[in-house]
Amino acid sequence: MVTNLESGGLQNKHILVDELRDKRSVQERCAYLGISRSGYYACVKHKDDDRDEHLKRKIRSIYEERDKTVGYRRVQDELYRQYNLKVNHKKVLRFMQELGMQAIIRRKYIHRTSYETAVSDSRITENLLQRNFTAEGPNQKWVTDVTQFRVFDHRIYLSAIKDLWNNEIVAYHLSQRNDNPLVLETFKKAFEKQKDVARLIVHSDQGYQYTSHAYHDMLPKVGAQISMSR
Template sequence: MVTNLESGGLQDRHHVVDALKEKQNVKALCAYLGISRSGYYAYLKRTAEDADGELKRKILAIYEQRNKTVGYRRIQDELYRQYGLVVNHKKVLRLMQELGIQAIIRRKYVYRTSYEAAVSDGRIAENLLQRNFKADGPNQKWVTDVTQYRIFDDRIYLSAVKDLWNGEIVAYHLSKRNDNPLVLETFRQAFETHKDVTGLIVHSDQGSQYTSHAYHGMLPKVGAQISMSRRGNCYDNASIESFFSHLKVEALYPYDIRSIEEAQRRIEEYIRFYNEERAQRKLNKLTPVEYRRQLVA
């Protein structure tokens, strides 16, 4: 091996070390080939700089092609799409920083502006519930929220309404989109099956669905009052959060769920079980539905 390399240059020997370094000790390889370790590492640095130089040229080309609006994630994607290069996103970011370039960031107005508009229009309601999660009868206090469950790259969103009197889920709706129709359809179902809700307090967080014009137009029409948690305070709506936690721990997390359809089936089955079969101590060991029917009887 050494005989074959004696007439070769230093670079050839560096190539040999590079090829064998995963299986052999670098120090031993360098000694065997008669080269210094410092020289080998200097060779590696030069090689990386040469490779980085070419990569930087490609990054700049993509950056200019896209009118300087792309960040390191999209440049990473374009490097693969245009050149077939698989480059770690952290390296792309580092090289962009060395080049002194970054995406021209669009200013984020949407959330701040919509929230301020909701405040100015009076669509941020007072916290009428004040963490008092007890009710003396049905349709006095409802709590509501939206939760999500992820299956690979997909998500399913569950909007639910819970009556604090007996803990019953009075309505729910599932969707692949977390938007206004998800919440509005939930309440359409709730008011369809619960006609007399005059004076009802409906408590939610300050999410965009609950500060929408449509939501604030829907509830007062049936005589319901809107209540909201303080901003960023999940404990103000702890009762519905507790239900979501039980659902995920008992019906979703223990299973290897592979599709949105399977998740939807398990959620629907659990809500039926929760309402009709899951006895609660605070209801004298009755289920929510049994407790409601006892009142009627």
Template structure:
């Protein structure tokens, strides 16, 4: 259902405001108070600060860090839920960076193809000499 004040806005050219208010059961002063606050955004300044911090930090901060930055830069105490709600209204969210994966030298060697495939599968017995040759090269750095 639409807000009664919006209905009055739509029907204002056809009827008087007084008639519409009586019909909808709201006070005329209430309607004019609505008109005053309709275009007034109480969080406009805070939204500008949030967007500035978001751009300043290369879009990688979420609502918790923005809340901390609001306090650090502007000494402005804001609830984290309000910061989250305003960020959702602005349509911004943190870009999540991929975590750095530290690869060990063994993982790097496997991915580079420096480690050969295990064809023996720990079967070191041979039917005759010179069939299977194995060695340990772990002492050599490549």
């Protein structure tokens, strides 16, 4: 489900102010989104991640989203197509080797993406929360969704994960594309930060990103259970 700017929430607006730093001044961004500069400076912590680590996460996202069947040339093409990044093929190859990535040759199959197929493949799961949106400790219940923003004539999608224990944002990812990598990259960030998630329940709607094979492969690998609203 995609929500609009007005329902995005204060935390999401703080994230947007930080991420759109190259678009306008802080004052203009805050004024446009209807929040105070003092509130923004108080709530948002700036982090400058290493560029190579960002690139490696994108490479890993492409590699896993394509079920580990792509080589460095295809990854190079996808970096440009998805992120408008021009990266030397030798650098892509080196990073893939450092990450232990090698293309797996598989038989071709017909990729089914319909809702009926997701149901038959048991990728529409039961509602484990049953409207109980409280938790007794961290990393017990997370909720996630995708919010759409239109800022300065640009459409931006924010995927965010919130811990119901303290309502803090665990991880987020921004993209101009509302696709599977948007959600998968969010959870990669979350699981890199939070290691103890063996008893975690992750709740979402039935959006196509949350019924994808990649999503249903990723969460059980770390011991998390998938919950969906009906």
